[in-house]
Amino acid sequence: MTSTDSRTARFPFPFPRDQYRYSTNVEPAGNPTDTVAGSWGDTRIAIDDHYHRELAERERILTADPSRHQCLPHMVPAAWDAMLTLMRTLAAEYPDTMTLERRANTWFWRNDLLGIEHSFVFGDLTTLPAPPLVYICGQIQEDVVLLDQREGALWGDAGLVTFAADWSFGFDVGMSFLEIHGPVPRIHTEKIITRAHNFLMRLEPRQSYRRTNWTLTVDGKLDTSTETYPEWGKDRRTLADGPLAEVGDRLFLRTEVQHLIRLAHSGAVMFLIRTYLLPLRDVASVPEWGARLYKVLEDLPVDMAEYKGISRTREPGMRWLAAHGDVEL
Numbered sequence: 001m002t003s004t005d006s007r008t009a010r011f012p013f014p015f016p017r018d019q020y021r022y023s024t025n026v027e028p029a030g031n032p033t034d035t036v037a038g039s040w041g042d043t044r045i046a047i048d049d050h051y052h053r054e055l056a057e058r059e060r061i062l063t064a065d066p067s068r069h070q071c072l073p074h075m076v077p078a079a080w081d082a083m084l085t086l087m088r089t090l091a092a093e094y095p096d097t098m099t100l101e102r103r104a105n106t107w108f109w110r111n112d113l114l115g116i117e118h119s120f121v122f123g124d125l126t127t128l129p130a131p132p133l134v135y136i137c138g139q140i141q142e143d144v145v146l147l148d149q150r151e152g153a154l155w156g157d158a159g160l161v162t163f164a165a166d167w168s169f170g171f172d173v174g175m176s177f178l179e180i181h182g183p184v185p186r187i188h189t190e191k192i193i194t195r196a197h198n199f200l201m202r203l204e205p206r207q208s209y210r211r212t213n214w215t216l217t218v219d220g221k222l223d224t225s226t227e228t229y230p231e232w233g234k235d236r237r238t239l240a241d242g243p244l245a246e247v248g249d250r251l252f253l254r255t256e257v258q259h260l261i262r263l264a265h266s267g268a269v270m271f272l273i274r275t276y277l278l279p280l281r282d283v284a285s286v287p288e289w290g291a292r293l294y295k296v297l298e299d300l301p302v303d304m305a306e307y308k309g310i311s312r313t314r315e316p317g318m319r320w321l322a323a324h325g326d327v328e329l
């Protein structure tokens with residue numbers, strides 16, 4: 001299997017129907033979901049062929065802009081809890097390459113994919129080469145947000161996010177879950193977000209759920225944060241004004257697989273965002289996917305398309321799919 005095939009085979013195609021609307025679409029985590037091209041979701045943390053490239057990209061972004069990592073002072077215990085939980089999960093899901101052991105007060109961590117062997121004392125920052133979230137996010141492709149639960153609400157008080165799709169974690173840090181979702185159309189009147197909020201506040205220790213979200217991204221850029229808008233914003237126009245022939249390779253379906261995990265010690269909710277990008281050429285190589293994406297894009301209401309930032313790109317995307325996919329017009 002070539003790398004292109006395996007990217008398609010593992011791609012979390014996000015549309016169960018020809019029409020997409022917002023919903024509180026959560027399901028238990030850790031179960032494989034079959035697609036017509038393969039399957040995804042058997043693990044909570046997903047390591048794939050892009051591991052080294054994406055980690056190098058994260059390091060580059062973080063060095064250029066350290067504000068992508070935020071940890072309000074009361075969240076330090078939650079950051080340690082998150083790091084250890086992620087190490088335990090990696091060791092359980094990737095036993096051939098990841099090991100976590102404890103002897104007395106000391107933890108031993110080994111990540112053979114990166115050649116890391118390190119011992120640390122939980123909670124003692126002097127025993128880690130970087131703050132806990134920075135250390136562990138240097139070893140997973142997921143972005144992480146930690147939500148504190150207090151005063152009957154959830155607060156996005158810590159995290160490390162380098163691959164945001166058109167938002168800014170530095171701007172959102174310290175906001176409540178409801179405030180963070182303020183800009184999203186429809187979900188407030190439709191009570192989607194209050195339902196999600198209540199659901200998350202009831203999560204029990206170690207319980208984990210997942211959901212997907214999606215958008216279209218030009219040129220496969222992982223970092224489309226608000227901060228770097230001047231670097232990527234114009235891509236939408238150059239795609240829309242450029243030759244149709246380029247759209248299949250320049251426009252990507254971007255799926256986020258988001259995990260929601262209650263941390264056992266700190267009580268924080270850990271939110272993992274894993275971003276997958278598949279060019280329309282590969283989407284259309286699976287005829288059902290090309291046809292379905294066309295229909296979803298055609299049907300998507302204007303307010304949702306605008307919010308997702310795909311008003312300019314969805315039409316070229318549809319035209320390209322109509323010319324190259326199995327689309328009935």
Ligand code: HEM
Nearest residue numbers: 022023024025026145156167180183184196213214271308
């Ligand atoms: C069951 C849980 C959740 C549901 C149903 C939900 C729902 C949504 C929806 C529908 C959108 C719009 C996405 C789009 O059109 O592309 C959105 C955006 C967003 N969500 Fe969530 N979400 C959930 C959990 C979370 C959590 C735990 C966080 C962590 C802080 C989060 C942070 C965000 C952010 C930052 C945005 C972008 C907001 C902006 O434009 O500034 N979500 N969410």
